[in-house]
Amino acid sequence: MTAQDTTAQGGGGGERLYLLKVLGPVHVWALGVGIVLVGEYMGWNFSVGKGGALGSLIACWIIGLLYTCVAMIDSEVTSTVAAAGGQYAQAKHIIGPLMAFNVGLYLVMAYTMLEAADALVVGDLLVQVAAETGYAALDPKPFVVLTIAILAWLNYRGVFMTLTVNFVITAIAFIAIILLFLGLNPWNPSESLFHKQLLTDLPYGWIGVVAALQFGMWYYLGIEGTCQAAEEVRSAGRSIPLGTMSGMMTLLIAASLTWFLASGLLPWEYLGQSGVPLYDTSRMTDSNGLQVLLFIGTLFAAVASANGCINDAARAWFSMGRDRYMPIWFGAVHPKYRTPFRSIVFLIPIAVSFAFTGLLDQVITFSILSGLLGYTFMSFNVVKFRNKWPLGTIKRGYVHPFHPIPAILLLTLCSATYFATFLGYGTSLISIMIFYIVASVWFAMHRYRFVYRGDQFTMPWPRPIGH
Amino acid sequence: MIFWEIFSYAAWALAALLLGWMLLDLIKVSKDYSEEFLLSAREGADELLQQDHAQGGKK
Amino acid sequence: MQKRYQPPRQSGLGQFLDCVFLLAIVYASLLAPIVLDFGGGVNKHQVDMVQGEQVTWEALGQNEVMQAQWQKLGYDAEGAAEIITSRFDYSIDPLALVITAAVIIGYFVFILKVSAKEYRDVIRENFDTD
Known part of the structure; x- marks a missing residue:
């Protein structure tokens, strides 16, 4: 990349900075799958705890349907509103400023908290290695901080290298799951897997299946992060739908394999509370090679996820700064690396502090719920999008089929998942909702004063119908 | 084991180095360039928008 | 034709305080379930x-x-x-369920109402003024 093709002439005549436009569909895939794949290595199995192994499988399929709706809707809107900030920019153009502020917060919170959880996983893995080599007192803190520091540095220095690295480590983590599957003689499953003897009836009945929806989200949580790359992708209208849809297919394969392997080797009560279910599965195979492979897979998946989260959270925070939803200071682009460098640096201590609160459960619930609020927003967002700019009035990169069925389905499934969160995590749910309500009131009463009104609308579209 | 202790200190040191580098670069950039230039990025700026423009989309 | 809204300039201190406020309420909501009941939010x-x-x-x-x-x-x-x-x-505690549902629905209704009002200004300023 030379300096010439990285700067563009602005409309006002002066030179303007832009985020670097260098990514292809492969990077979009790496960003989406990279964030999510750690969910197959850990987290999804808490749905087994909430509803039993079969309950988790049903939840995996139902939530798979939810995310298929999300991917379809998101591909249409993002391929049309191609801006950093993804869903935040969509909300700003389609629903309005307060919704956009909330969506921006969902993104920053969901990703920064997930990043913290990922870094903790890296620390815990090293503690485990140290313990196995006879050093029981390893403090994970330096490694948690180092993980975040290295990834933030990578992000600071440029998006191309960041997501190329993410592609490599995500691919390795995905291949590790495939190799574990192949290593267990899937062509002769009764020899190495024990589904017949290990699968039980639904331990909580059908309400357990509903409750399992909450952690069933881990199978796919974060795939919608692909939209954050919109401003840095070459031909966003084509690359983002392609990267998102292929990412969704990768995850459906990974989720099915993961469930199949883990439930065939581990009793559900153990699986439901395991910290590293896929690694535990590999421990049951008596193969040192597979164990090492799955250990590396777990490590890489966690690092890839944290890396993608830093990328996405910084883009969302940057976009909010650029519009003055947050202090304008964050809206700066690095003149050399073309990254939202101030947002990246600002979010480092915050991620570290989340990791060190010792409230991992809370942090993860906050992250999932922020994601869920975002999906709820998408369902009515797409309906308004089609109403304000019907097909044919503006150029869309992709048009999703069967509208409005995906939107209605999405809203229904989101409601069921709120109910699932209420079952067992009711107090957390209320306290997080109160956070978003307080933040909203604060934005409407105080923060919105600093925002230019008309400038928020940047798309070259005709006036929306009904306004 | 001494190895893990050294490893821990090395991790702290490397983390501090990277964070320090980012912080210094951030300050340097803010000094070397005008704030207006740094904040000059605008939303969108995609060929998708230009296509729309060509079709006479806006206003 | 209407006049464009000119937002005030925010001081550096104001920008800093806004960040602090936002972070403070994030931590408050993370800690609240621990403080309010000892189950850590999990039954x-x-x-x-x-x-x-x-x-x-x-x-x-x-x-x-x-x-x-x-x-x-x-x-x-x-x-x-x-x-x-x-x-x-x-x-299931029916009262808690009703309150939770009301909070979530109320939240979205509030957001959509206020957003719609702000959005009208945005559209008017973007399309009606120069």
């Missing part, structure tokens, strides 16, 4: 599956394969019992 309890002092795999309802897998994981019946008998409490 779990132990069920009685085992009578007497002797914990056996049979009493825990584990068949031979399950037992073998537990042992391979490094658990004896006693250790496994703690995990096996821990269950979620899915009894």
Whole structure:
């Protein structure tokens, strides 16, 4: 990349900075799958705890349907509103400023908290290695901080290298799951897997299946992060739908394999509370090679996820700064690396502090719920999008089929998942909702004063119908 | 084991180095360039928008 | 034709305080469930599956394969019992459910109403003024 093709002439005549436009569909895939794949290595199995192994499988399929709706809707809107900030920019153009502020917060919170959880996983893995080599007192803190520091540095220095690295480590983590599957003689499953003897009836009945929806989200949580790359992708209208849809297919394969392997080797009560279910599965195979492979897979998946989260959270925070939803200071682009460098640096201590609160459960619930609020927003967002700019009035990169069925389905499934969160995590749910309500009131009463009104609308579209 | 202790200190040191580098670069950039230039990025700026423009989309 | 809204310039201190405020309410909401009830926001309890002092795999309802897998994981019946008998409490408090639903629905209604009002200004300023 030379300096010439990285700067563009602005409309006002002066030179303007832009985020670097260098990514292809492969990077979009790496960003989406990279964030999510750690969910197959850990987290999804808490749905087994909430509803039993079969309950988790049903939840995996139902939530798979939810995310298929999300991917379809998101591909249409993002391929049309191609801006950093993804869903935040969509909300700003389609629903309005307060919704956009909330969506921006969902993104920053969901990703920064997930990043913290990922870094903790890296620390815990090293503690485990140290313990196995006879050093029981390893403090994970330096490694948690180092993980975040290295990834933030990578992000600071440029998006191309960041997501190329993410592609490599995500691919390795995905291949590790495939190799574990192949290593267990899937062509002769009764020899190495024990589904017949290990699968039980639904331990909580059908309400357990509903409750399992909450952690069933881990199978796919974060795939919608692909939209954050919109401003840095070459031909966003084509690359983002392609990267998102292929990412969704990768995850459906990974989720099915993961469930199949883990439930065939581990009793559900153990699986439901395991910290590293896929690694535990590999421990049951008596193969040192597979164990090492799955250990590396777990490590890489966690690092890839944290890396993608830093990328996405910084883009969302940057976009909010650029519009003055947050202090304008964050809206700066690095003149050399073309990254939202101030947002990246600002979010480092915050991620570290989340990791060190010792409230991992809370942090993860906050992250999932922020994601869920975002999906709820998408369902009515797409309906308004089609109403304000019907097909044919503006150029869309992709048009999703069967509208409005995906939107209605999405809203229904989101409601069921709120109910699932209420079952067992009711107090957390209320306290997080109160956070978003307080933040909203604060934005409407105080923060919105600093925002230019008309400038928020940047798309070259005709006036929306009904306004 | 001494190895893990050294490893821990090395991790702290490397983390501090990277964070320090980012912080210094951030300050340097803010000094070397005008704030207006740094904040000059605008939303969108995609060929998708230009296509729309060509079709006479806006206003 | 209407005049464009000119926002005030925010001082550096104001920008800093806004960040501090936002972070403060994030931490408050993370800590709230811990402070308000001691379950950490999670309802779990132990069920009685085992009578007497002797914990056996049979009493825990584990068949031979399950037992073998537990042992391979490094658990004896006693250790496994703690995990096996821990269950979620899915009894529903109707009042809490109604309040939770009202909070979520109320939140979205509030957001959409205020957004729609602000959005009209944005559209008017963007399309009606120069």
